Amino acid sequence: xxxxxxxxxGREHALVWKIRQSPLVKEVYCAPGNAGIAELADxxxxxxxxxxxxxxxxxxxxxxxxxxxxxxxxxxxxxxxFQRRGLRIFAPTRAAAEIEGxxxxxxxxxxxxxxxxxxxxICPTPEDARAFLxxxxxxxxxxxxxxxxxxGKGTIIVKDAVEGKAVVDQMMTEKxxxxxxxxxxxxxxxxxxxxxxxxxxxxxxxVPMVSVQDHKRIHDGDEGPxxxxxxxxxxxxxxxxxxxxxxxxxxxxxxxxxxxxxxRRYQGVLxxxxxxxxxxxxxxxxxxxxxxxxTQVIMARMRSDVLPVLQGVADGNLKDIKLEWAKEPAVCxxxxxxxxxxxxxxxxxxxxxxxxxxxxxxxxxxxxxAARDSGVVSVGGRVLGVTALGANxxxxxxxAYEAVAKISFDGMHYRKDIGQxxxxxxxAPKSAS
Numbered sequence: 001x002x003x004x005x006x007x008x009x010g011r012e013h014a015l016v017w018k019i020r021q022s023p024l025v026k027e028v029y030c031a032p033g034n035a036g037i038a039e040l041a042d043x044x045x046x047x048x049x050x051x052x053x054x055x056x057x058x059x060x061x062x063x064x065x066x067x068x069x070x071x072x073x074x075x076x077x078x079x080x081x082f083q084r085r086g087l088r089i090f091a092p093t094r095a096a097a098e099i100e101g102x103x104x105x106x107x108x109x110x111x112x113x114x115x116x117x118x119x120x121x122i123c124p125t126p127e128d129a130r131a132f133l134x135x136x137x138x139x140x141x142x143x144x145x146x147x148x149x150x151x152g153k154g155t156i157i158v159k160d161a162v163e164g165k166a167v168v169d170q171m172m173t174e175k176x177x178x179x180x181x182x183x184x185x186x187x188x189x190x191x192x193x194x195x196x197x198x199x200x201x202x203x204x205x206x207v208p209m210v211s212v213q214d215h216k217r218i219h220d221g222d223e224g225p226x227x228x229x230x231x232x233x234x235x236x237x238x239x240x241x242x243x244x245x246x247x248x249x250x251x252x253x254x255x256x257x258x259x260x261x262x263x264r265r266y267q268g269v270l271x272x273x274x275x276x277x278x279x280x281x282x283x284x285x286x287x288x289x290x291x292x293x294x295t296q297v298i299m300a301r302m303r304s305d306v307l308p309v310l311q312g313v314a315d316g317n318l319k320d321i322k323l324e325w326a327k328e329p330a331v332c333x334x335x336x337x338x339x340x341x342x343x344x345x346x347x348x349x350x351x352x353x354x355x356x357x358x359x360x361x362x363x364x365x366x367x368x369x370a371a372r373d374s375g376v377v378s379v380g381g382r383v384l385g386v387t388a389l390g391a392n393x394x395x396x397x398x399x400a401y402e403a404v405a406k407i408s409f410d411g412m413h414y415r416k417d418i419g420q421x422x423x424x425x426x427x428a429p430k431s432a433s
Contacts, residue, residue, distance in 0.1 A: 001022075001024050001025050001026060001027075001064040001065065001307070002025075002026060002027045002028075002029070002061060002062065002063050002064050003019055003025055003027070003028050003029070003063065003064065003065050003066070003067065003307075004028075004029045004030070004031065004054075004057070004058050004061065004063040004065070004066040004067070005019065005028065005029070005030045005031075005033075005037075005041065005066075005067045005069065006030075006031050006048050006054055006066060006067065006068045006069055006070070006073060006078070007030070007031075007048060007068070007069030007070045008030075008032050008033055008034050008037070008048070009034070009069065009070070009292055009367045009368070009382075010292055010293055010295070010296055010334075010365040010366065010367035010382065010384070010385040011069045011070075011289075011290050011291070011292035011293070011295040011296070012030060012033070012034075012037060012069040012070075013034065013036045013037050013040075013365040013366050013367070013385075014295045014296045014298075014299040014300075014365050014385075014387075015067060015069060015290070015295060015299065015306075016028055016030055016033075016037050016040050016041050017040060017299065017363065017365070018299040018302060018306045019067070019306060019307065019310075020040045020041070021305075021306075022305045022306065022307040023305070024305065024307045024308075025307060027042070027061075028040065028041040028042070029041055029042045029043075029044060029057075029061060029063070030042070030043050030044070031043070031044045031045075031046040031048065031054055031057060032044065032045050032046055032047070032048070034366045034367070034368070034369045034370065034379075035366055035369040035370055035371040035376045036364070036365060036366025036369060037366065038371060044057060048070055048072060048073050049072055049073060049076060051073050051076050051077060051078040051081050052081065054066075054073065054078060055078070055081045055082055055085055055087065058082065058087055059085060059087065063087070063088075064088065065088050065089070065090060065307075065310060065311060065314060066082060066087065066088070066089045066090065066091075067089075067090040067091075067310055068089065068090060068091035068289070069289065069290060069292075070289065071097070071100055071101070071149055071287065071288060071289050072149060073091070074091050074092055074094070074097040074100075074101075074268075074288050074289060075094065075097045075098070075100070075101035075149060075288075076094070077093070077094035078091055079091040079092060079093045079094070079096075079097075079267075079268075080093050080094050088311075088314045088315070089314055090268065090310045090313055090314045091267075091268055091289075092266055092267055092268035092288050093264070093265070093267075095263065095264040096259060096264045096265065096266045096267070096268070096288065097268075097288040098264070099255075099259070099264075099266075099270075099286045099288055100149070100285075100286055100287045100288040100289070101148065101149060101288070102147055102148065103145050103146070103147045103148075103185045103285070104122045104147050104183060104185055106285070106286050107120045107122070107185060107187075108122075109255075109258065109259075109262075110283060112258070113254050113255065113258035114254070115250070115251055115254055115255060115258075115283055116250060116251065116279075116280060116281065116282045116283065117282050117283045117284075118143075118187045118188035118189075118190050118275075118282060118284070119137070119138055119187065119188035120185055120186065120187045120188065121185070121186045122147075122183065122184075122185055122186075123183065123184045123185070123186055124183050125172075126168055126169070126172045126173060129144075129164075129165075129168040129172065129184050129186065130165050130168060132186045133158075133161040133164040133165055133168070133186070134161060136161065138188040138189070140158070140159055140160050140161075140164075140189075141157050141158060141159050141189045142157070142158055142164055142186055142187070142188075142189060143155060143156075143157050143158075143186070143187040143188070143189050144156045144157075144158055144164060144167050144168070144171070144184060144185075144186060144187075145184065145185045145186075145187060146171055146177045146180040146181040146183075146184065147180065147181070147182065147183035147184065147185060148177070148178075148179060148180030148181070148182070148183075149180055150177040150180040150181070151228060153177070153225075153226060153227065153228065153341050154171075154177050154180055154181070155226050155285075156225070156226070157189060157226075168184065171184060172184065190275040190277050190282055190284070191277065192275045192276045192277040192278070193213070193238050193275070193276050193421065194213065194214060194216065194273065194274065194275055194276070194284065195211060195212070195213055195236045195238065195239055195274045195275075195276055195281070196211070196212040196213065196214050196232070196236075196271065196272075196273060196274070196291050196294045197211060197212075197239075197247055197251075197252070197271075197272040197274055198212070198269055198270070198271045198272070198290065198291060198294060198298065199252055199269070199270050199272075200268075200269060200309055200312075200313050200318065201256050201266050201267060201268065201269075201270050201313065202267055202312060202313050202315075202316045202317055202318040203256070203260060203265040203266055203267045203316050204256070204260070205318040206248070206252055206253065206256055206270075207309065207318055207321055207322070207323060208244075208248065208252075209298050209302075209323070210234050210235055210297075210298060210301050210302075210325050211234065211235045211236040211239045211244070212232050212233065212234045212235075212236055212291070212294045212297055212298065213232065213233045213234075213236040213237075213238070213421070213422060214229045214231075214232050214291065214293070214294060215229065215230045215231045215232070215415060215417075215418055216229060216230070217230070218230060218336075218340070218341060218413075218415075219415065220415050220416055220417045221417065225341060225342075226341075227336075227340065227341045227381075227382075228292060228341070228381075228382060229291070229292060229293045229294070229334065229382075230333075230334045230336065230414070230415045230418070231293065231331070231332055231333045231334050231414075231415055231418035231419075232293045232294050232296065232297045232331070232332045232418075233297070233329065233330075233331050233393070233396075233397075233418065233419045233422045234294075234297040234298060234301055234329060234330045234331075235329060236422070237393070237422040237425045237426055238276050238422075238425060239276070243276075243280075243281060246280065246281065247272070247274065247281050250280075250281075251272060251274075251281065251283060252270065252272065255270065255272075255286070256270070265316075267313055267314065267316055268288060268289065268313060269287075269288070269289055269290050269313075270286065270287075270288070271286065271287035271288070271289065271290070271291050271294070272286060273285040273286070273287065292367075292382075293332045293334055293365075293382075293385045296330075296332040296363075296365050296385045296387045297330035297331065297332050297387060300326075300330040300332075300363060300387050300388075300389055301325050301326045301328070301329075301330050301389070302323065302324075302325060302326075303323075303324040303325060303326055304322075304323045304324045304325075308321060309321050309323065326389065328361075328389045328390060328391060328392075328396070329389070329390060329392065329393040329396045330387060330388065330389050330390075330396060331387070331388055331390070331393070331396040331397050331399075331400040331418060331419050332365075332385045332386065332387040332400070332418075333385070333386045333387075333400050333401065333404050333414055333415070333418050334367075334382050334384070334385050334414060334415075335382075335383050335384040335385075335386065335404065335407060335409075335412055335413070335414045336381055336382050336383060336412075336413045336414060337368075337378055337380070337381050337382075337383055337409075337411055337412075337413070338410070338411025338412075338413060339381075339411070340381035340382065340413065341381055344368075344378075344380060344381035345378075345410075345411050346368075346377075346378050346379050346380060347377055347378065347379070348377060348378045348409040348410045348411060348412075349374060349375055349376070349377050349409060349410075350369065350375070350376045350377060350378060350383065350384070350407065350408075350409045351407065351408045351409065352406045352407040352408055353376060353407065355406045356386075356403055356406055356407070359403065361388055361389040361390070361399065362386070362387070362388045362399060362400070362403045363387045363388075364384055364385070364386050364387070364403070364407070365384065365385040365386075365387060366383075366384060367380070367382045367383055367384060367385055368380025368381060368382055368383050369383060369384070378409055383409065383412075384407065386400055386403045386404050386407065387400065388400035388403060393419060393422060393423055393426060394423060396419070397418070397419040397423065400418070401416075
C-alpha cells in the first residue's frame, strides 16, 4: 500500500512511525512533515490547509489511503473533497468535524443528546459576554472558550469578572485567536482531573483506544496558561473499568448515534476530553482527530497493525477488529521552546538526538523541527515529544526523563512532574474496608 499522512507535528510523526511498521505498507508520504518524519517518509511541502492541493497530490501518487492528523483540514472539508474524487481517506467529513470546529455546536449537540457536560452559555457579542460575567450564575472561576479552532489555546479559566472581561476583550475585540473568538462560550468550571478518551468510529461501530491523561498547563503543578499539551501518561490511573463502561454507554455511543441521526455520520477518531468529577465523567470538549501528545503514547502502546483499523474506519466497516495493547505504561514528555505558548523562540539547534537512536523502549517524536545544513532546529512551540515505555509507570517516567536529559536546545522548557499525579494515585495507601 501507498499511504499519505497529512500534518507536520508530533502526532503525525507517531502515526507515520506506526504506519511504517505495517507489513501492508510499501511507501509512506507526508505533507508537509518535519525533520523526524523525513527519516521515515517522503515529505512534500504542501500546506495542510490547501485541501485541493493535498487531494491533487494523493491522486498523483495514487495513494491507497490518506490519514489526516490536524483539525484544520478536516473542518475545511478535506474528507468531502477526497470522497468526491473517489479517494480513500481517514478523516471525518466537514459536517462531522463541526463537533470540534464549533464549541457552540458541540455544547448544543450535547444538550440535545443528554451527554453529561458542564453548564454553558453562548455569547455572540462582547456585550453578552460581559453581561454573563456580571451575573456569573455558577460563580467563579469561569471557563471562557473561543468558539472556533485556536490550536488548543482558546480556553482560559478566569478567577473573577475583571479578569474575564479582559479575556473577552483579547478574544473578541483584539482578535487574539482570529475569527475563532468571534463567538465565546462561557462554561461552568468543573473541579477534578482530566482524562483523554479516544475511540475509532466507522459511523456505527466503535473501538476504544487505551486511556490517556494529558497535562495541559505550561508549568509544574498545573500552573500557568493552557497549552496544546505538555505531556501524557497511558493508561490513566483515575479511570476504572466501570467508569470506562459508563463513558462508552453514556457519552461515546450516544454521540456517534446522535451524529448519525443528524446526518453527520462520524468516521474517524472521536477524542473525548473528560473531567472526572464527583458526579461522574463530564465532557469538556470533543476533538475530531487524534490528540497531540496523546497519539505518541497510544501508538507506543499499540501492538496491533494500525493499517486495518484505519482502512476499516475509512471504508465505514470496522468489522470485528480488536486491538491489542502493550501492558507496559507509556509516558510522553513535551520539550517546548522558550516563550511557548504565546511567543515561542525558534531556530534553535537541537542537540543530543543521535544519542537516543536505537535506545530500547524510547522514541523521540519530532513536532516542530526542520532539517538544516547545521542539523535539526526548532521551528515552533512544542519541539519534541520524548516517549518511553516501562515495566511499570515508575520505570516509564524514569526512562523518559533520563532520555530528556540527553537532549538540549537554547531555552528548552519542559514540565518536571509529568505522571506524578498518576503515580501518587497508584502509591496511595489503600483505605481499610
